[in-house]
Amino acid sequence: MYLASLGELALGSRLKALSDHFYAAADEVYRSCGAPIESRWFPVLRYLWEHDATTVSEVATAIGQTHSAVSQLADKLVRAGLVKRRKDARDGRRSLLVLTDKGRGALTSLGPVWVAIRRGAMASLGQDGLTLLAALDACEKALQERPLVASILAEHAALGAAELEIISYEPALKEHFYRLNAAWLERYFRLEDIDRVVLGDPGRYVLKPGGAIFFARLGGEIIGTCALLHESPGVYELSKMGVDEAFRGLGAGRRLLDAAIAEFQRRQGRELFLESNSRLKTALRMYEQAGFVMQPSVRPGSHYERADVYMVYEENSRRPHPLGQGAAKRTRRTG
């Protein structure tokens, strides 16, 4: 499922899809049981069943919809003969909704169906259903206490103020090198033995043979990393590039790449290549923009199982950073 890979960003779409699924299922059940109601009517009907003689707005606030929606729904229910409208004697503006005998009878005979729905949902969803319900509760509450928009805008402001820095390796950052790389490796592939070894001791396997490691730091937090491996005299490999999922899109990857390329050039290297996988589309696009050129076949003697892409750096195919000067200005090279 593609949407699942988007995490929080596509929550709305996924929730809606699931919601429609439940509605459709309930409708199908009602139809096959011969019940004369539709799934969308349920909250209103159930509320009237439990409360009888309530106003439109009372129902509306109870079920969390606008009074218009309830009013229109009430029209339908009246047409279906399940509900009747009554004028409130004391307050002429109000119109009271009451179940008709037919309506009450229909709902009463619907009891077994509702029981079946509850139990059927439990049977299909199992423990996950309860977890979902609990999470819904918690999220509804959390959103009331901490409005989403305010939180997002606060984060946005914080991001705008924070500086994106590229820094060199320090032993204190060793764990970050492992964490950031393990994250995408485990997600898309799996940790190969060679990964575990190299990631676990970057000083020995990257720096000592003549390589370099860079980190991206945003507002004090390490959000990405990238390594330049010294493969043989004059030949370097770009590898171990990883940016924290939550911070993708800020240009940290491209910035790390540029830092590694600059280091390659500072050392007057002769060849810079990388190996990757065709599934990592956004990464490949970034490599191309930074100046790497796709090669027709994989590199001979690759030491990664997952490598099916082989790219080589060519100075003149380089394109400018898409986020432009504004982002570049905030970059500072330290360490």
Next chain:
Amino acid sequence: MYLASLGELALGSRLKALSDHFYAAADEVYRSCGAPIESRWFPVLRYLWEHDATTVSEVATAIGQTHSAVSQLADKLVRAGLVKRRKDARDGRRSLLVLTDKGRGALTSLGPVWVAIRRGAMASLGQDGLTLLAALDACEKALQERPLVASILAEHAALGAAELEIISYEPALKEHFYRLNAAWLERYFRLEDIDRVVLGDPGRYVLKPGGAIFFARLGGEIIGTCALLHESPGVYELSKMGVDEAFRGLGAGRRLLDAAIAEFQRRQGRELFLESNSRLKTALRMYEQAGFVMQPSVRPGSHYERADVYMVYEENSRRPHPLGQGAAKRTRRTG
């Protein structure tokens, strides 16, 4: 929140409400950041961003919508200048969707906003957000493996086949007496000391003083209970009535009530009363239909804190069981 009390029955409505909430929040953020896109466009745009030059139906299946929806959305995106349509040279039916430069630029500069949304959602929802995402994943998967409608219809058939029996107390059922009563007490009020004592040893506190206890059994499972307490010579109290949440609406409560009333009459009792709480609307309605009449004030010297309703049984105010003869026929008195 009323909908939350409906459990699985109102899942669709709650999911939709939450979905709309997220959409609205995202729209507000985009607006206040000056981004020229709408939240509903996101899945399509993001997919095009990662894949470029894809067909309508590929996008549709990826994001789980119909091709019509994607087609109409594509029209909007074309009007907004973010996307262009291209004919596929090899297959004349296809029209390929590609981001325009403007579109790609807009999405690239949207990176920080997406990061802010992710982090803002995390800040607002905290751990609950992750739980919700995980539960969503699990439920989507579960629904594919075990279709909801099939499960519900299976449960419905099982309910129709199962027999609803009312049985008398046996020591082996002691735990059920506690469980069924503790459930609603803890949900609506809290367990008072007197409850714990009586529920823990019904033999001593209900049967020995001259009372009776009934259970409702459906297909071998104990789903409800009800007690008739002997208060003083000729005076009985109806109490400790509880039906498992998942089995409400099957008429078990009314059946239990009738059994208790029948027992009261068999013993030629003089007065039968009950104490309850005005929050338990459906229960009160059931009591009224069974023949209990609301009294103007609470019973003097009540031993429950939660009691604010006092009802007395009157033979002639009794009304027939709403589920009718069909349900009654399946009832059998045993034990």
Next chain:
DNA sequence: GGCAATTACGTTAGTGCTAACGCAATTGCC
């Protein structure tokens, strides 16, 4: 009493989506 603010409700226009249909192109099969 008089007048503004509020409350309750209905109506209308518009949005986002689906189902259903139709057309064009491709594929499969004899």
Next chain:
DNA sequence: GGCAATTGCGTTAGCACTAACGTAATTGCC
């Protein structure tokens, strides 16, 4: 090659809902 089935897409009608507005009645305040 010829013809049916399938695939890909666009269009239309319709549904559920909201936002925005208008109307009627009530409440609050001087």
